[in-house]
Amino acid sequence: MSVRRSSVAALLASQELDREVLVKGWVRTRRGNKFVQFIAVNDGSTIHSIQVVANAETFPEEKLKAEGVENGAAVAIRGTLVASQGKGQTVEIQATDIEVYGAADTTTYPLQKKGHTLEFLREIAHLRPRTNTFGAVLRLRHALAFAVHQYFNDNGFFYVHTPIITGSDAEGAGQMFRVTTLPEQNPPLNEAGQVDYGQDFFGKATNLTVSGQLEGEIAAMALGKVYTFGPTFRAENSNTARHLAEFWMIEPEMAFYDLQDNMDLAEDFLKYLVRYALEKCQDDLKFLTEHYDKELLTRLQFVVDNDFQRLTYTEAVDILKSAKQKFEFPVDWGTDLQSEHERYLVEKHFKKPVILTNYPKDIKAFYMKLDEDGRTVRAMDVLFPGIGEIIGGSQREENLEKLQQRMQEMHVPEEDLWWYLDLRRFGSAPHAGFGLGFERLVLFVTGMANIRDVIPFPRFPRSAEF
């Protein structure tokens, strides 16, 4: 009778011993002597490998070598699941059959040696998922993405796919990538001598989206509570450990929510996500804590256990001005806070996540709701230790005239956003939302230092490999 294949995760958790099992995966190590060979097999289902014990009478080392049972080889192992004699594992497989699907030449396989740098692994992003580090990061990334959907689904939100190719520079949030099918050279020109995008695929100039928020508002004004989770793009020449040209954003938008509701949601959501990772990814988090960031587990637990500190921008400026610390950039009411200021508030002053609200209108986007004082808007930024801004959001301006006024002041052309204005013309209602950069979240939860290491195939200036 044929045995069904089991995952390594299932076998390591199994209480049912002394049965025949079949496992398929990749060899992580092979060692041993002339009596017995030990083969560690990993199949990606968990960070742990299962130990396969091969009696050297049946499987002499020379034979295993000749067949390619070495680090990196894909194998199928049949055998008996037994209690383990060794340390660090409760079960192991006594092999009865070892099949090699594909070897990995020990002289050319790039992952042969241990201890590669993260920089080197970035160059072989097609193989780095096979390492413990990137296996852990990618499993955590999956868990967090699933938790996002789970949270919103459980709370009555609807997932909306907002467009990737867009005809309007929604927020003016940054440089955009042009999307076109016009000839590379000598594109058609109009009478004014400009490129005639009327002849392009969409009949107009198009770019890659920088945010799905404005379209998300459309959906919220019909379905009530919605969220987006999709790729967004910035064509900025930023070669930093915090920026990507292509990244994933989560943007919930809620009709009938004010700034207070928005803050409550953001805090509850972030705590849910971190708690989910702590519960579901213990092994991976333990590995990352041991190898990359000794404070990681402590920091994650701290976020779950403590209320976020909420204060206005104006209050924050007062704190920063009376701080004993010297800052590189001066702080003054009306200027945007720099990373050093945000970190001071989070890491030194309050020693916990902070939500700053009611920023000066001049440093925030046109769609944010004006406060009664006419100087500030109902913005909120959630600041996290080590990350800085992880969420940016606001209550939106629902009053047509005030919105038009703000658009005029900030040179946002009405004709591009006629549909956005319609939302205020017909059945307008208070509403709010925010954006969470998914990679910033993964960065925080994994404790990794470079954003290029928390997305499978990072896109940044001069790099679009794979």
Place this chain on the structure above:
Amino acid sequence: MSVRRSSVAALLASQELDREVLVKGWVRTRRGNKFVQFIAVNDGSTIHSIQVVANAETFPEEKLKAEGVENGAAVAIRGTLVASQGKGQTVEIQATDIEVYGAADTTTYPLQKKGHTLEFLREIAHLRPRTNTFGAVLRLRHALAFAVHQYFNDNGFFYVHTPIITGSDAEGAGQMFRVTTLPEQNPPLNEAGQVDYGQDFFGKATNLTVSGQLEGEIAAMALGKVYTFGPTFRAENSNTARHLAEFWMIEPEMAFYDLQDNMDLAEDFLKYLVRYALEKCQDDLKFLTEHYDKELLTRLQFVVDNDFQRLTYTEAVDILKSAKQKFEFPVDWGTDLQSEHERYLVEKHFKKPVILTNYPKDIKAFYMKLDEDGRTVRAMDVLFPGIGEIIGGSQREENLEKLQQRMQEMHVPEEDLWWYLDLRRFGSAPHAGFGLGFERLVLFVTGMANIRDVIPFPRFPRSAEF
């Protein structure tokens, strides 16, 4: 004491009567007489509106009119939840307070009259989510997207974000959109007089992805079972009810799966998704069945209840050749099947979903595993009634030499896919996967006829509005 807001869905399902409630949403209709006014309020949480009963002594019609309590207005209603006297609902709200957030001018609001065509609604895609039809479609779209994540998470798959901007034309699956930040006119040229993409943002020519499969294989060869769910693009000038320039694809990829495993997964997955919609979206499906497609619920139940018919391409050609029906396009072994052939097999001959396998290699992609006969490949297409191909997949060629041979024959340059070949050089293993066009699935489950009506903001030639 302030009452917490309830969703319409929660109130309609509530058993707890004679309590004070608060609901916020949009007026769908207002009618009545000088004694009593009836206001139907919808908040997007369900297709059903809740009936608000307003005593005309407190809320005379003229007052409601003056305040804008008309179709489309956003309102907050306070009142008492009571058992309903009317037909079609079990509860209603006896209003004590009615607040209007934003009116919708009855003379200019485009959704004022009933019975708009789907074509007209496409032009006001920013308002159509407020109709019963698009509310139902978007809630179903959400439910199906969530079910995709739920299914894979429950079955040990990891979600992988494959890149949107890509430096390689992976499959040659179709025309691509160019992504660039070079000057629109007079881009820099190299010595050969061609555009010098070395000076572009990524240092090379880049396009929008047509599929995440090849990068999905990278992840599968490390994590075991993975899936993508992201936007893909085709710059084809297809103005049909079946094609979009921007659409969402789901692409699972599994190490150690053969064609048989792949078919089993595809069938189980599709049945799960349809069953999920039947269980979670009864009201929306009932509405769509009544208004758009009387056979919808029957057809969905049929897919869940019956095994898919599995046969080879060669067997299918034999059936088609001996069919009594006249086809527009002739059928011959080696040619691709046309829509009319697929529909004959599914709708006339077998009268159920069909999985066709082992297609001639010349009409399939380079990465599909060659059969022993050297003429066919381990491809599979799942064909659905009314839709045609809903899934396309295959076991992949895991043998390096055979893959290189196929790439050469099909003029796929090795230097572009060095990393894909590395997957066969190091620890290669049998593996398989497939792609499901998400909008085709939503089309099937909603019974809608045009793919532009199952995505919030459709992109097609000459159209990138909103």
